[in-house]
Amino acid sequence: MIDRRTFLALTGAAGAGALITGCANRSGSGPNEVRLWGMGGVEAEAQQQIVDAFTAENPSVTVSQSLVPSTGTGDATAAITAVRGGTAPDLWLMDRFAVAQYASLGLLEPLDPLIAQHENDDFLDQWMPFALNELRYDGQIYGLPFDTDSRGVFYNRTTLADSGLDPDELDPSNGPVTLDRVLEMNGQIAQEDDRGNYTRLGLIPWDAEGWALTWMFGKGAVFFDDATCAVDVSSDEVVGVLDSFYTWAREMDYPRVDAFKATYQPPNAPPAQTSFFGGQQGMQISGPFTINSIATYVPDLDYGFTYLPLWNEGDDPYTWSGGFSLVAPRGSSLSPAVWEFIKFYCGAPGQRIAMTPLKKIPTHLDVLADPEGFDQNLSFFADQLEFSTSRPPLPIGSLFWDSLVQAQQSVLIGSADAQTAAERAQARVTPQMDLYCPFELPPGFGTTGA
Amino acid sequence: MVTATATAPAARAVRGAKEHRRPWSARERRQLRLGLLFISPWLVGVLVFVLYPLVYSLVISLTRYSGMQTPVWVGLGNYITAFADPLTGISVRNTLFYAGLAVPIGLVVALVLAMAMNRNVREVAVYRTALYVPSLVPAFAMSFIFIVFVNPQFGLFNQVLSIFGGENVNLLGEPTTAKIVIVLMAQLGAGNAALIYLAGLRNIPVTLYEAARVDGASAWRQFRSITLPLLSPVILFNLITGISGALQIFTEAYVLTNGAGGPDNGTLFYMLYLYKNAFSYAQLGYASALAVLLFVVGIALAGLVYWLSRRFVHYDVSAG
Numbered sequence: 001m002i003d004r005r006t007f008l009a010l011t012g013a014a015g016a017g018a019l020i021t022g023c024a025n026r027s028g029s030g031p032n033e034v035r036l037w038g039m040g041g042v043e044a045e046a047q048q049q050i051v052d053a054f055t056a057e058n059p060s061v062t063v064s065q066s067l068v069p070s071t072g073t074g075d076a077t078a079a080i081t082a083v084r085g086g087t088a089p090d091l092w093l094m095d096r097f098a099v100a101q102y103a104s105l106g107l108l109e110p111l112d113p114l115i116a117q118h119e120n121d122d123f124l125d126q127w128m129p130f131a132l133n134e135l136r137y138d139g140q141i142y143g144l145p146f147d148t149d150s151r152g153v154f155y156n157r158t159t160l161a162d163s164g165l166d167p168d169e170l171d172p173s174n175g176p177v178t179l180d181r182v183l184e185m186n187g188q189i190a191q192e193d194d195r196g197n198y199t200r201l202g203l204i205p206w207d208a209e210g211w212a213l214t215w216m217f218g219k220g221a222v223f224f225d226d227a228t229c230a231v232d233v234s235s236d237e238v239v240g241v242l243d244s245f246y247t248w249a250r251e252m253d254y255p256r257v258d259a260f261k262a263t264y265q266p267p268n269a270p271p272a273q274t275s276f277f278g279g280q281q282g283m284q285i286s287g288p289f290t291i292n293s294i295a296t297y298v299p300d301l302d303y304g305f306t307y308l309p310l311w312n313e314g315d316d317p318y319t320w321s322g323g324f325s326l327v328a329p330r331g332s333s334l335s336p337a338v339w340e341f342i343k344f345y346c347g348a349p350g351q352r353i354a355m356t357p358l359k360k361i362p363t364h365l366d367v368l369a370d371p372e373g374f375d376q377n378l379s380f381f382a383d384q385l386e387f388s389t390s391r392p393p394l395p396i397g398s399l400f401w402d403s404l405v406q407a408q409q410s411v412l413i414g415s416a417d418a419q420t421a422a423e424r425a426q427a428r429v430t431p432q433m434d435l436y437c438p439f440e441l442p443p444g445f446g447t448t449g450a
Numbered sequence: 451m452v453t454a455t456a457t458a459p460a461a462r463a464v465r466g467a468k469e470h471r472r473p474w475s476a477r478e479r480r481q482l483r484l485g486l487l488f489i490s491p492w493l494v495g496v497l498v499f500v501l502y503p504l505v506y507s508l509v510i511s512l513t514r515y516s517g518m519q520t521p522v523w524v525g526l527g528n529y530i531t532a533f534a535d536p537l538t539g540i541s542v543r544n545t546l547f548y549a550g551l552a553v554p555i556g557l558v559v560a561l562v563l564a565m566a567m568n569r570n571v572r573e574v575a576v577y578r579t580a581l582y583v584p585s586l587v588p589a590f591a592m593s594f595i596f597i598v599f600v601n602p603q604f605g606l607f608n609q610v611l612s613i614f615g616g617e618n619v620n621l622l623g624e625p626t627t628a629k630i631v632i633v634l635m636a637q638l639g640a641g642n643a644a645l646i647y648l649a650g651l652r653n654i655p656v657t658l659y660e661a662a663r664v665d666g667a668s669a670w671r672q673f674r675s676i677t678l679p680l681l682s683p684v685i686l687f688n689l690i691t692g693i694s695g696a697l698q699i700f701t702e703a704y705v706l707t708n709g710a711g712g713p714d715n716g717t718l719f720y721m722l723y724l725y726k727n728a729f730s731y732a733q734l735g736y737a738s739a740l741a742v743l744l745f746v747v748g749i750a751l752a753g754l755v756y757w758l759s760r761r762f763v764h765y766d767v768s769a770g
Contacts, residue, residue: 075709075729075730076517076729076730076732077729080517080518080729080732083518084517084518101732104516105516105517105518105519105732106516106518106519107518195612195615195616195617195618196617197602197603197617197618255619255620255623255624256617258620258623258713259602259603259617259618259619259620259623260602261620262601262602262620262622262623263601263602263603263604263618263620266597266598266601267597267622267706267707267708268594268597268705268708330518396731398730398731399730399731402710402726402730405710406714406715409712409713409714409715410714412714413624413625413713413714415625415714424536427536428537432731435514
């Protein structure tokens with residue numbers, strides 16, 4: 001029979017042991033282990049194919065996968081906690097827009113030493129320069145690019161035809177449509193019930209990927225000046241777009257449009273429940289990722305896609321591109337196995353395996369040039385890379401993004417005019433950017449030409 | 451012996467101050483050790499998870515710190531920034547708006563629930579369970595339920611509105627109504643406070659009500675002159691915990707707005723702004739300063755309520 005003293009001593013020792021074990025940093029992966037934070041949901045299967053192909057070639061390496069989504073807006077909670085707790089993965093699939101910010105915080109390992117150790121000088125020439133530029137910070141490279149995209153207008157052919165419009169008018173072979181024409185079509189598509197609620201709408205300019213930023217690219221806005229190390233979110237182009245948003249929101253009656261969206265696509269609705277898929281919304285600004293969703297959730301939808309609307313007749317077409325990359329959080333083992341895996345995943349083998357099922361555009365130049373390399377239904381979006389651009393990889397990326405989104409919301413709701421909203425955004429970003437100056441964007445930034 | 455000689459003057463001084471105190475016996479010392487051992491999980495918990503983060507946060511609030519790199523000392527810079535930051539002002543106003551509505555409404559709703567739970571009927575256990583169950587639903591899940599509840603077309607609110615022919619309204623699309631939705635949502639968690647009220651109600655001697663009835667007191671008079679005064683310590687407790695909870699409102703706004711605090715910063719509550727600063731903008735120093743300010747304000751408000759409570763709280767029930 002155990003006496004009370006022994007029981008207490010044992011309990012105390014066990015408690016102390018648990019505390020010490022719990023607090024101890026977990027050591028990194030073994031030499032033949034790769035821990036990956038990667039894709040989930042419908043995309044997990046494609047990633048599994050990459051992993052299977054890799055382990056078939058490298059049977060001694062074990063790849064363990066977890067789903068830890070990275071948010072493009074830079075919520076670094078998971079990464080900070082994991083890195084500080086010593087449980088960071090070896091590799092993380094991450095939105096490229098957030099990489100510069102995470103790198104500036106010291107959350108990521110630069111890959112330059114590995115490239116110098118294992119590869120030739122022309123190693124990085126395999127990928128599109130713009131995608132690599134999104135991964136550079138302070139002269140170093142912090143990941144390898146995976147996929148990319150571009151933006152355009154999706155249209156529901158049935159809804160357009162039901163509204164008395166010819167859906168073929170929007171065929172990309174006819175070139176981009178003008179904004180005026182889209183607004184005209186909007187008038188023909190919109191329907192209301194007897195209580196004044198919208199039951200059908202055309203293009204809601206600010207919906208989905210119709211960020212103010214998207215339209216600002218169309219006006220040629222430049223958000224950062226290397227010479228002055230200044231973020232500019234109050235230029236004439238920015239104010240011009242916000243002003244248009246203000247006007248459109250009043251003309252379309254923002255509360256009613258908002259009620260329409262919340263009806264057919266409430267916040268946090270499942271991915272299959274959108275007003276565009278449901279046929280209530282005739283047009284929507286989005287990217288090739290929508291093609292994947294349509295194939296998964298509404299395969300019978302009769303739809304098409306075209307260029308973003310031009311501000312004025314005769315303007316050049318425009319769009320912008322983003323995408324994901326594999327990065328190595330601080331604490332990654334950076335072992336030869338990890339390096340082989342990142343090269344496989346983001347290189348030609350991985351992109352060849354995954355781009356078609358994922359319906360994404362490759363960033364690897366060989367795969368992009370290969371008709372078998374990705375779903376050719378996406379070729380319109382791939383062709384747009386000739387003139388696309390990307391968001392500036394700033395160390396204050398999430399603040400920059402939030403400030404613009406906030407300005408957009410203010411003008412839509414009508415709590416501020418365009419000038420005031422832009423000035424408020426400027427007042428938020430300037431002091432924070434100053435902390436990182438001097439700073440320059442990577443050379444050649446903003447040019448996506450393949 | 452040498453030790454004894456060296457400590458003798460100190461020992462004499464202590465004896466002088468507390469003559470009656472004799473040294474602890476071996477048995478008492480053993481009991482102290484055992485006692486400390488028994489409360490050690492709590493002690494370790496407070497030291498590691500409360501005191502250490504509190505002090506750490508205080509120190510970090512005086513620095514610029516991203517969470518990874520070496521903190522840079524900025525003195526009171528973060529506090530000065532906090533008072534000048536327009537978004538901090540907006541988040542404070544939003545939080546006070548929420549607290550100003552949610553706390554008093556919550557007190558009343560919980561009291562009504564408690565009185566319903568206290569009815570002298572046979573199925574009271576069923577009622578108590580039914581009234582308490584919503585409090586068990588996590589705020590996260592409740593937020594999703596409310597998104598459906600306020601849906602402009604299919605939600606209950608707009609269904610009622612449609613009877614009068616009004617246009618559908620997106621309550622989550624307007625800054626003020628979005629806050630009010632969150633206030634209403636909070637009331638579904640009133641069961642916890644109601645249970646505390648219930649305990650207080652059960653503690654009031656039935657003889658007082660019997661005597662009042664004999665004297666011809668109406669139900670309202672009994673409530674005002676017996677229930678309320680004797681329940682006042684419980685009301686005070688619920689008031690203080692209610693204020694503390696309201697100042698830390700976070701989850702509902704985070705879920706309803708995907709962490710953005712929209713529309714137009716309408717649900718950017720103080721804790722949400724603090725969180726965004728810490729983890730989206732990597733300004734842990736600034737976020738810590740905001741946390742310290744919240745702590746100070748929370749303590750001050752609790753102190754103020756406690757001080758004011760001397761006017762309305764009666765502690766007589768325990769003596770009765």
